[in-house]
Amino acid sequence: MMETTYKGTNKMILGIVFGVLTFWLFAQAMVNVVPAVQEDLGVSSGILNIAISLSALFSGIFIVAAGGLADKIGRKKMTNIGLILSIVGSLCLVLATGSTLLIIGRVIQGFSAACIMPATIGLMKAYFEGAERQRALSYWSIGSWGGSGVCSLFGGAIATYMGWRWIFIFSIIIAILALWLLKDTPESKAKQTGNSKFDVSGLIIFIITMLALNVFITQGAEIGWSNWITIALLVVTVIGAIIFIKVENGKSNALIDFGLFKNAPYTGATVSNFLLNAIAGTLVVANTYVQEGRGFTSFQSGMLSIGYLIAVLAMIRVGEKILQKIGAKKPMLWGTVLTLIGVGVMGLTFLPDVAYTVVVFIGFALFGLGLGIYATPSTDTAVSNAPDDKIGAASGIYKMASSLGSAFGVAISATVYSMIAARGGVDAAATGGIIANVIFGVIALLSIIFMVPNNAGKSEVK
Numbered sequence: 001m002m003e004t005t006y007k008g009t010n011k012m013i014l015g016i017v018f019g020v021l022t023f024w025l026f027a028q029a030m031v032n033v034v035p036a037v038q039e040d041l042g043v044s045s046g047i048l049n050i051a052i053s054l055s056a057l058f059s060g061i062f063i064v065a066a067g068g069l070a071d072k073i074g075r076k077k078m079t080n081i082g083l084i085l086s087i088v089g090s091l092c093l094v095l096a097t098g099s100t101l102l103i104i105g106r107v108i109q110g111f112s113a114a115c116i117m118p119a120t121i122g123l124m125k126a127y128f129e130g131a132e133r134q135r136a137l138s139y140w141s142i143g144s145w146g147g148s149g150v151c152s153l154f155g156g157a158i159a160t161y162m163g164w165r166w167i168f169i170f171s172i173i174i175a176i177l178a179l180w181l182l183k184d185t186p187e188s189k190a191k192q193t194g195n196s197k198f199d200v201s202g203l204i205i206f207i208i209t210m211l212a213l214n215v216f217i218t219q220g221a222e223i224g225w226s227n228w229i230t231i232a233l234l235v236v237t238v239i240g241a242i243i244f245i246k247v248e249n250g251k252s253n254a255l256i257d258f259g260l261f262k263n264a265p266y267t268g269a270t271v272s273n274f275l276l277n278a279i280a281g282t283l284v285v286a287n288t289y290v291q292e293g294r295g296f297t298s299f300q301s302g303m304l305s306i307g308y309l310i311a312v313l314a315m316i317r318v319g320e321k322i323l324q325k326i327g328a329k330k331p332m333l334w335g336t337v338l339t340l341i342g343v344g345v346m347g348l349t350f351l352p353d354v355a356y357t358v359v360v361f362i363g364f365a366l367f368g369l370g371l372g373i374y375a376t377p378s379t380d381t382a383v384s385n386a387p388d389d390k391i392g393a394a395s396g397i398y399k400m401a402s403s404l405g406s407a408f409g410v411a412i413s414a415t416v417y418s419m420i421a422a423r424g425g426v427d428a429a430a431t432g433g434i435i436a437n438v439i440f441g442v443i444a445l446l447s448i449i450f451m452v453p454n455n456a457g458k459s460e461v462k
């Protein structure tokens with residue numbers, strides 16, 4: 001196997017960053033162009049909320065399975081499959097004339113992200129060591145966390161001046177570039193152990209449970225919270241979760257290896273990652289509110305988050321350096337506190353236009369500052385505390401936390417916003433949506449305080 005001799009290159013890092021960026025182009029840009037897509041395709045806000053959260057939901061559902069599969073069939077092969085799916089999914093959106101291709105495209109894009117995310121982390125773990133790996137993971141984080149800012153800004157600009165479909169044309173071009181940049185990277189697989197049978201029953205239970213929960217959150221208000229369908233969805237979610245935990249616990253080839261959660265640093269990193277991605281709902285609330293309540297264009301709302309973009313890009317390498325000096329816990333805590341403050345001030349919707357615009361700009365900058373400091377210490381804590389033979393599955397669970405956090409954060413925020421907007425106007429709706437995100441941040445803070453030990457990241461646990 002070539003893994004021992006091949007050393008990762010900057011060309012490989014760039015290819016991986018482009019691969020990760022394709023996900024954000026279709027995930028984040030979608031958040032920014034809600035009014036434009038709604039007007040163009042004539043779909044209801046309920047359908048659009050589903051379409052937005054579908055990519056993150058499907059990537060979340062399949063990311064662990066895809067991570068395990070990447071370990072078996074090859075991480076480069078899985079990355080390539082993901083990039084091809086990204087092209088197909090984006091093409092569906094370019095050609096969409098109504099809700100059908102929009103929904104199909106979003107689902108395919110979700111599968112694409114599930115293939116790309118854990119496989120690319122696996123490649124970085126395989127071909128980089130120590131401080132070099134932390135540097136590589138920093139660039140991965142720049143593609144991921146920074147990508148959300150880049151794509152929010154450029155998505156808004158493209159939608160305003162070229163039309164929203166162009167976002168997905170650019171996504172196709174970036175995916176093709178990523179395929180070309182990664183073509184010289186050798187294949188990387190895990191050493192095969194005895195049991196390699198795939199956990200189909202676990203995946204089916206997981207899919208049913210997650211879909212029921214997502215439909216419950218996104219459609220509950222429209223169907224009616226006391227309607228039998230809504231109650232049935234909640235029952236399916238609860239029973240599904242109980243059965244899933246019971247069934248998975250005894251399996252050697254479980255879809256989610258609960259044994260990984262016996263490692264406190266890994267658990268703290270994964271839980272806080274889920275909740276800080278749930279705060280992505282802030283972007284939906286803030287972008288929709290400034291367009292509906294304050295008359296901004298998509299481009300102007302994208303410009304508001306330029307502080308987020310600059311801060312997150314500037315701070316990711318800083319977070320890496322802090323990690324190397326004092327360990328992971330403090331930068332993870334500092335990052336979460338800054339994020340919380342940044343999100344909280346966006347709820348001050350009683351402020352007049354200019355003052356509110358300034359506050360949102362500062363809020364986005366603090367948001368980016370916090371996530372930038374948090375990103376590398378958290379990813380490195382999760383990756384370095386996972387056993388080598390389970391790195392794909394462990395990365396998959398960590399990234400599943402990102403995707404499901406984002407899916408449910410967006411779904412919950414959008415639901416809270418539209419429910420309050422229908423009754424009490426957009427100002428109150430924006431405040432309500434922001435409060436939901438502040439709650440996510442507080443729980444994230446508690447998970448780091450109680451689960452991540454003070455010495456995490458100072459020495460690697462294999």
